[in-house]
Amino acid sequence: MPTLKRKSGSDILFDVANYTLLLGFTLLILYPLYFILIASFSDPDRVSAGAVWLWPTDVTFEGYRRIFADGAIWIGYRNSILYAALTALIGTALAIMAAYPLARKDFYGRNVFMIFFAITLFFNGGLIPTYLLVKNLHLMNSMWAVVLVSAVDAFVIIIARTFFQGLPEEIREAANMDGCTNMRYIRSFVLPLSKPIIAVLVLFAVVRQWNGFFDALIYLNDSDKYPLQLILRNILIENQPSGNLVDDIQTALEKQRIVGLIKYGVIIVAALPLLALYPFLQRYFVQGVFIGSVKG
Incomplete structure (x- = not known):
């Protein structure tokens, strides 16, 4: 022993x-x-x-009572959930569609495309050109201006590409010998084996969209389309609670007290969805990040 x-x-x-x-x-x-x-x-x-x-x-619990009784908070919740779900769906699909071909060794010119993707990590079009593009596409004051502008970036594409490069090449060769097409190979083999990286892409997209407010601040004019984070920003920074949060309070001192409660309460309420989502994706998230970082 x-x-x-x-x-x-x-x-x-x-x-x-x-x-x-x-x-x-x-x-x-x-x-x-x-x-x-x-x-x-x-x-x-x-x-x-x-x-x-x-x-x-x-x-x-006066702050929470007012938060949950206010319609603007629930509208922001609904919009944030919708924006995050669409961003996760569209962003994950776009990232996989871009990353998988770049991971194939038989894809001609993949290094050139990777250079173009990598350039966007250091430079972008800038705020004014992006704003003009969104305006010319007639996306102003629509949810697509918030969803499509931040749907995908080069960082998640590189992570997904690294993961796909780690998939066994023998599986694809065996599938080709059996007459399996590329689309069927992706559907039957690549996607079932890619649950970890899909969880990573979904979590990145949801967190990026859920915590973001700048795109909504720039492109949205209708308060009924504001995400929760923009409503939270108005409360925390501009000290302007929306809806009927403090309309019934007469004195300025009492209003200031209640706004203080509401500020802390809204932060907790806004963080709850991510805190509830992460435990279900944690196993896949950790596995996907580690697998995606082994090879470069």
């Missing part, structure tokens, strides 16, 4: 320092999230005075 090697004093010291450092980084990441959570149902005056830092005080 093998004997366990006893750790030396320097090894123990290293472990203690390592775990302490990791614990410190973990607290730095988790505490701001925890503070926003407890501040969302604590007395705003206590939060402003710095009395809330570990436990909630004078618990109140």
Whole structure:
């Protein structure tokens, strides 16, 4: 029976320092999230005075009551879910359609196309040309201006291409010998084997679209089409709650207190969908990222 090697004093010291450092980084990441959570149902005056830092005080759910009773928040939720779903569907399809041919060694000129894709990682058309393009395509003030502009980028194409390059070439050769066409090979073999990278592409697309507000700010004029993040921006930065969040409050001081509650509450409400989605995709996400980073 093998004997366990006893750790030396320097090894123990290293472990203690390592775990302490990791614990410190973990607290730095988790505490701001925890503070926003407890501040969302604590007395705003206590939060402003710095009395809330570990436990909630004078618990109140007035902010959440107003958030869930406001129609603009639900409209933003609906729009964000719609935009994120369309972006995930269209972006993932476009990324696969671009990445798979670039991963094929028999695709003539693939290196030239990769150069063009790589250039977009460093340079882009700029805001004004993009705005004029969207305007000339008559996409202004439509959801497609938000969805199509950010549907796919070269980064996810490169990740998907790297994954496809790792698929066994013998499978394709055997399929060709059996008379399998390229489309049937993709449908029957490539896509079933690509669940990890598809999960990565979907998660990247959803997170990018869910957290984005700039495209909506530039291209949308109708508040009924605003995503949740743009409504959140109006509350956090411009201090302008939409809808009927604070219309019934008469005094400016009380309105300021309630707006403070609403700010923290909306952040929590806006983060819930991603927090609920990630556990279901975590296994595929980690696997896809690691597989996509082995070869370049």
